[in-house]
Amino acid sequence: MPHGRTGKMLWVDLTAGICRIQAHDGSPAFIGGRGINQRLLFDLQPEGRDGLHPDSPVLLSAGPLVGTLVPGACRLAVDFRNIVTGGVGSANLGGHFAAEMKFAGFDQIVIRGRSPRPVYLLVSPETVALRDATTIWGLDTWETENRIKRLENEPRLKTVSIGPAGENGVRFACLIGDRGRAAGYGGSGAIFGAKRLKAIAVRGGLPVTVARPEALLDELMRFNRETIETSDFVRIHRQGGTLAAYLRPGENRPHAVCNMSGAFWDNASIAAVDRAVFDQRSLVRRHACFACPVYCSAVYRTGDRVCEGLQANSWRAFASNLRITDPEMVMRLHALANRYGLDGDHTSAVLAWAVECFQEGIIGRNDTGGMELNWGDGDPLIRLMGQIVEGTGLGAVLAKGLDAAAGEIGRDSRRLAITAHGNALMEAAMRSHKAWALGIVTSTKGGGHLRGAPAVEARRIPPEVSRACFGIGDIQDPTAYENKGQLVTWYENYKGVVDMTGLCYLPSMWMELGLFTPEQIARFHSLVTGGEQTAADLMQAGARLQTLEHLFNILHAGFGRKDVRVPEKLARIPVDRGPFAGQRLEPQGWERMLDDYYLAHGYDAASGWPTVERLEALGLTEAGRRLAAAGIDLPSAGGPAMM
Amino acid sequence: MSITVDSRRCVGCRLCELACSLARCGRFNPDQAAIRIIFEDDGTLTIAITEACLACRRPLCAAFCPVGAIVSGEN
Numbered sequence: 001m002p003h004g005r006t007g008k009m010l011w012v013d014l015t016a017g018i019c020r021i022q023a024h025d026g027s028p029a030f031i032g033g034r035g036i037n038q039r040l041l042f043d044l045q046p047e048g049r050d051g052l053h054p055d056s057p058v059l060l061s062a063g064p065l066v067g068t069l070v071p072g073a074c075r076l077a078v079d080f081r082n083i084v085t086g087g088v089g090s091a092n093l094g095g096h097f098a099a100e101m102k103f104a105g106f107d108q109i110v111i112r113g114r115s116p117r118p119v120y121l122l123v124s125p126e127t128v129a130l131r132d133a134t135t136i137w138g139l140d141t142w143e144t145e146n147r148i149k150r151l152e153n154e155p156r157l158k159t160v161s162i163g164p165a166g167e168n169g170v171r172f173a174c175l176i177g178d179r180g181r182a183a184g185y186g187g188s189g190a191i192f193g194a195k196r197l198k199a200i201a202v203r204g205g206l207p208v209t210v211a212r213p214e215a216l217l218d219e220l221m222r223f224n225r226e227t228i229e230t231s232d233f234v235r236i237h238r239q240g241g242t243l244a245a246y247l248r249p250g251e252n253r254p255h256a257v258c259n260m261s262g263a264f265w266d267n268a269s270i271a272a273v274d275r276a277v278f279d280q281r282s283l284v285r286r287h288a289c290f291a292c293p294v295y296c297s298a299v300y301r302t303g304d305r306v307c308e309g310l311q312a313n314s315w316r317a318f319a320s321n322l323r324i325t326d327p328e329m330v331m332r333l334h335a336l337a338n339r340y341g342l343d344g345d346h347t348s349a350v351l352a353w354a355v356e357c358f359q360e361g362i363i364g365r366n367d368t369g370g371m372e373l374n375w376g377d378g379d380p381l382i383r384l385m386g387q388i389v390e391g392t393g394l395g396a397v398l399a400k401g402l403d404a405a406a407g408e409i410g411r412d413s414r415r416l417a418i419t420a421h422g423n424a425l426m427e428a429a430m431r432s433h434k435a436w437a438l439g440i441v442t443s444t445k446g447g448g449h450l451r452g453a454p455a456v457e458a459r460r461i462p463p464e465v466s467r468a469c470f471g472i473g474d475i476q477d478p479t480a481y482e483n484k485g486q487l488v489t490w491y492e493n494y495k496g497v498v499d500m501t502g503l504c505y506l507p508s509m510w511m512e513l514g515l516f517t518p519e520q521i522a523r524f525h526s527l528v529t530g531g532e533q534t535a536a537d538l539m540q541a542g543a544r545l546q547t548l549e550h551l552f553n554i555l556h557a558g559f560g561r562k563d564v565r566v567p568e569k570l571a572r573i574p575v576d577r578g579p580f581a582g583q584r585l586e587p588q589g590w591e592r593m594l595d596d597y598y599l600a601h602g603y604d605a606a607s608g609w610p611t612v613e614r615l616e617a618l619g620l621t622e623a624g625r626r627l628a629a630a631g632i633d634l635p636s637a638g639g640p641a642m643m
Numbered sequence: 644m645s646i647t648v649d650s651r652r653c654v655g656c657r658l659c660e661l662a663c664s665l666a667r668c669g670r671f672n673p674d675q676a677a678i679r680i681i682f683e684d685d686g687t688l689t690i691a692i693t694e695a696c697l698a699c700r701r702p703l704c705a706a707f708c709p710v711g712a713i714v715s716g717e718n
């Protein structure tokens with residue numbers, strides 16, 4: 001048996017109802033996780049078929065560190081053709097599913113086709129089977145998990161499932177694991193729904209072996225003692241997760257307020273929905289993903305149920321961006337999104353956009369079925385969420401996603417919609433923190449802060465440190481444009497390494513420079529797998545993955561530099577108050593960052609496309625041929641792009 | 644030697660299960676651990692030690708527990 005891998009993958013053809021187990025040799029070039037998913041997706045995704053088509057695959061993979069004691073190695077990569085952008089779909093889920101899938105015997109699951117009736121996939125050492133899901137179709141994600149555990153008489157099953165949102169084809173429906181872990185972004189839930197796949201349930205029993213157990217143990221003890229237990233990041237996140245870090249008193253951080261119109265939220269509002277308020281009202285206990293000593297999560301009571309949450313993202317989505325200051329309402333919205341199986345960011349973006357449209361008189365009671373939409377008033381938004389899921393009223397329009405909804409409503413509503421590559425954004429600090437904004441918009445999955453947007457930009461890193469860590473110049477001033485293109489490039493490649501190995505992006509260099517350096521990841525990777533890859537090899541694999549995703553985006557969505565635009569609202573309306581007052585995204589500075597960004601990636605700056613020389617250097621010439629066969633000529637380092 | 648656990652501290656990371664399986668079998672497999680974390684419906688956790696536990700002199704389960712929910716001591 002290979003080390004750090006099970007050596008097996010599972011192919012599921014839902015149309016034929018066939019499951020096929022195949023041995024695989026691993027992939028030094030793409031490591032695992034998101035890497036091997038995207039590599040296979042590139043080959044399998046037919047042109048001219050959207051992500052909902054039966055021929056389009058969805059892939060799940062757990063990287064080589066998952067299932068070991070390496071801290072936070074718990075992530076599941078979910079990859080597919082994005083139904084919001086048409087390009088790369090790529091989501092990532094924490095919790096306990098990925099490790100259980102490996103202990104069930106599989107590194108990767110590839111799903112294609114469309115089942116004639118609702119099914120769920122059961123995977124354990126004894127059984128791989130498609131089970132009838134007719135009786136659980138229609139249930140929310142929490143009930144689905146409960147019911148499958150009862151049906152299989154196995155309380156230790158772990159599931160990812162869809163709720164009614166995915167079943168009904170909401171474009172931003174997602175998968176939910178562990179009742180509160182979302183594979184958001186890109187519509188994976190709707191893809192499961194189109195395939196009539198209600199859930200995947202896994203149960204382990206098989207071992208994961210490592211190449212050098214004793215040396216790994218020594219290294220883990222040292223790393224935990226010297227790095228994890230001395231980290232400020234870990235200390236704060238153990239107290240209260242991302243919310244504690246996000247709402248650190250006196251930090252004066254920029255927020256996302258009222259559909260990202262404002263970046264400043266007053267202290268009284270924040271205090272009303274501060275972490276301490278939630279903890280006091282409903283904390284059951286602090287909670288960890290599998291194998292994570294950071295335990296940044298928490299379990300809360302909501303009504304007569306319990307739910308994982310509430311992280312900075314969901315707080316931004318359901319408190320500040322909607323200006324809701326009632327903690328009960330924030331928790332209800334968060335729990336409902338999880339139960340329906342809706343991506344929180346996109347849900348918040350369409351709700352906030354609808355409220356702003358109502359406030360500006362762009363839509364009225366005629367459109368809302370008589371409801372008044374006001375900032376801070378959650379009850380109509382709960383009703384609207386129900387309509388989104390059922391496909392009724394204004395909800396039927398919003399269910400198509402922000403970009404499509406703005407197109408359908410028209411009436412100048414688009415200027416209030418903040419999107420990148422057609423993907424809804426719901427982000428803080430984009431006007432002031434320039435690398436952060438760039439990384440959000442360049443993200444190969446269309447937008448969002450979980451790719452190259454560097455959280456450390458806020459830490460005012462001294463120049464000698466940025467030179468040593470990233471080999472680039474001064475990045476101390478978050479509001480400056482200089483050297484930010486290079487910084488985003490570095491983080492895009494690094495995030496690839498994190499996603500390919502199965503680590504969590506939170507306790508990493510994304511947040512704190514001492515955590516999981518590429519050298520440290522290479523050490524763990526080599527002790528686990530017995531492979532020889534150096535830190536530089538891993539970063540090169542990250543660049544390869546990033547570039548392959550660009551190729552996918554070019555082939556299927558035609559994306560290039562022309563699409564990496566400043567969201568108009570963020571250029572037009574500056575930060576109103578606080579330490580970053582007056583900041584906005586200026587087109588000239590943006591273009592300078594983009595020049596630097598493409599140069600750092602070794603791409604053609606005019607088109608934003610990788611050059612043939614760059615493909616060759618990364619071992620992607622073969623992938624480039626598929627674009628050539630489709631009539632797309634990639635630029636050459638010497639000459640201009642042929643677009 | 645003895646092992647004492649305090650379920651109220653537990654955060655459910657299951658590092659103890661992994662560590663124990665490594666100690667017992669030299670590979671990772673929670674099903675082969677002598678310690679098991681039970682996730683209750685009400686959101687609470689129970690740490691269960693099975694008969695297979697050897698009450699190790701230097702218990703790896705305790706060494707990896709991030710919250711000190713497992714303590715070893717003299718009988």
Ligand code: SF4
Pocket residue numbers: 072073074094095287288289292293294295296297504505506507
């Ligand atoms: S840091 Fe938080 S989100 Fe990441 S693996 Fe640990 S508990 Fe999960």
Ligand code: SF4
Pocket residue numbers: 646662663664666676677678692695696697698699702703704705
């Ligand atoms: S004391 Fe030893 S055998 Fe018992 S649970 Fe801990 S590691 Fe396992």
Ligand code: SF4
Pocket residue numbers: 652653654655656657658659660680690704707708709710711712713
């Ligand atoms: S290592 Fe500690 S906190 Fe983690 S599951 Fe085991 S007992 Fe609970």
